[in-house]
Amino acid sequence: xxxxxxxxxLPHSWLQGFNACSLPEKTPLLPCSNVETASQxxxxxxxxxxxWHDFDPRLSVAYRPFNNNRTVIRAGFGIxxxxxxxxxxxxxxxxxxxxxxxxxxxFTNGVPQFQFPRTSPIGAPATLGGGDFExxxxxxxxxxxxxxxxxxxxxxxxxNTTVRLSYTGQESYHLPITVDLNQxxxxxxxxxxxxxxxxxxDPRAPYQNWNILMNSESIGTQSYQAGTVEVLHRAARGxxxxxxxxxxxNISDAQGSDAPSVYAGEEPYAVIIGDRYNxxxxxxxxxxxxxxxxxxxxx
Numbered sequence: 001x002x003x004x005x006x007x008x009x010l011p012h013s014w015l016q017g018f019n020a021c022s023l024p025e026k027t028p029l030l031p032c033s034n035v036e037t038a039s040q041x042x043x044x045x046x047x048x049x050x051x052w053h054d055f056d057p058r059l060s061v062a063y064r065p066f067n068n069n070r071t072v073i074r075a076g077f078g079i080x081x082x083x084x085x086x087x088x089x090x091x092x093x094x095x096x097x098x099x100x101x102x103x104x105x106x107f108t109n110g111v112p113q114f115q116f117p118r119t120s121p122i123g124a125p126a127t128l129g130g131g132d133f134e135x136x137x138x139x140x141x142x143x144x145x146x147x148x149x150x151x152x153x154x155x156x157x158x159x160n161t162t163v164r165l166s167y168t169g170q171e172s173y174h175l176p177i178t179v180d181l182n183q184x185x186x187x188x189x190x191x192x193x194x195x196x197x198x199x200x201x202d203p204r205a206p207y208q209n210w211n212i213l214m215n216s217e218s219i220g221t222q223s224y225q226a227g228t229v230e231v232l233h234r235a236a237r238g239x240x241x242x243x244x245x246x247x248x249x250n251i252s253d254a255q256g257s258d259a260p261s262v263y264a265g266e267e268p269y270a271v272i273i274g275d276r277y278n279x280x281x282x283x284x285x286x287x288x289x290x291x292x293x294x295x296x297x298x299x
Contacts, residue, residue, distance in 0.1 A: 043139045048088070051142055054081045070156040077149040084144060084176055091135040091216055135178060135214040142174040142218040160236040166228040175220030175254035179276035181213040182206065186275065214272060219279060220254025222286070233298075241298030248291060253283035 038045050060076035103120045106113045114121050152166040184191075184204045192202045207213050226248035233241050253273075275281050 048137065048139050048141055054143055054145070055079070056081055056145075072154050074152045074154070075150065077147075079145060079147050081143050081145045084141075088137050088141065088216065091137055132212040133210050133214060134212075135216060136181075137216045138218065141176075141216065144172065144174045144176065144218065144220075146170055146172040146222075160234045162232050164228075164230040164232070166230070168224070168226045168228065170222075170224040172222040172224075172252075173220075174218040175222060175252070177217050177220040177254050177279065178214055178272050179217055180272050181215050181276075182210055183276055185277050212272070217276075220252065221283075222250070222252035222254060224248065224250045224289075239298070241296065243296045243298075244294070246293045248289065248293070250286040250289040251283055252286050253279045253281075255282070255284075255286060 038047060043049070056079045058076075058078040061074070063073045065071060065073060103114075105115075148168075148170045150166060150168045152164060154162060154164045156162050182201060182205045184202055192204075201208060201211055226246055228244055228246045230244035231242070233239065273279055273282050
């Protein structure tokens with residue numbers, strides 16, 4: 001986490017227009033948002049450290065245990081890595097470059113407190129701080145990787161029919177997760193909203209100038225285990241068919257939200273995980289992955 005007064009990874013022009021020390025509206029109730037170059041903050045010019053750990057070895061073996069070609073055992077292992085250049089670039093490309101002031105309207109007996117062309121309550125002072133930040137990237141962001149392996153035993157039952165038993169596993173790590181850097185740890189103390197006209201966050205939040213401060217972290221994990229039984233009958237006497245049954249379990253803590261709609265790791269942006277202090281609370285079955293699946297095709 002960057003130091004509260006050294007947000008060198010944020011756009012400078014945005015900070016200069018958002019409660020910076022030189023603004024005439026600067027309030028003594030909030031600290032200045034100091035502006036630093038990447039070099040002054042001690043990070044690379046690309047705002048991300050180079051990852052030297054993308055090493056992807058592959059290994060596979062095949063073995064015939066008997067003195068014939070009817071039975072074969074196969075096994076394989078590999079590590080696969082995928083860069084997330086698109087999402088990390090997209091995060092930094094849509095950050096607001098101006099002061100963000102938000103007023104919530106209300107209705108009394110069906111009459112709004114203020115309406116267009118007025119965009120703020122009458123007599124409302126200029127409010128600094130309290131905006132949302134979407135979305136920064138951890139300078140030490142790692143590329144998502146996956147270790148995959150399988151073991152297969154295949155047996156020829158008849159000259160035209162084979163049976164295959166397979167076990168498949170996958171452990172993924174460094175999956176992208178969005179967290180709120182302004183989140184405070186869970187406790188028995190209720191969340192407090194100060195009413196000083198400048199801050200809308202709990203005093204325990206580390207960044208008082210912001211409400212939600214979203215940041216992409218590569219801390220997600222995913223685990224897939226499956227067993228498959230497959231029968232293949234090649235064309236003989238006018239019949240050909242293939243049948244397989246899979247029993248699988250797929251769990252992850254990188255699914256985006258409490259009601260995800262995509263596979264793990266596919267929607268890291270703009271959906272904050274429930275508790276960044278304990279992401280295992282969000283670990284559960286991956287949406288879209290059936291526990292059991294049977295497929296039969298034939299002619």
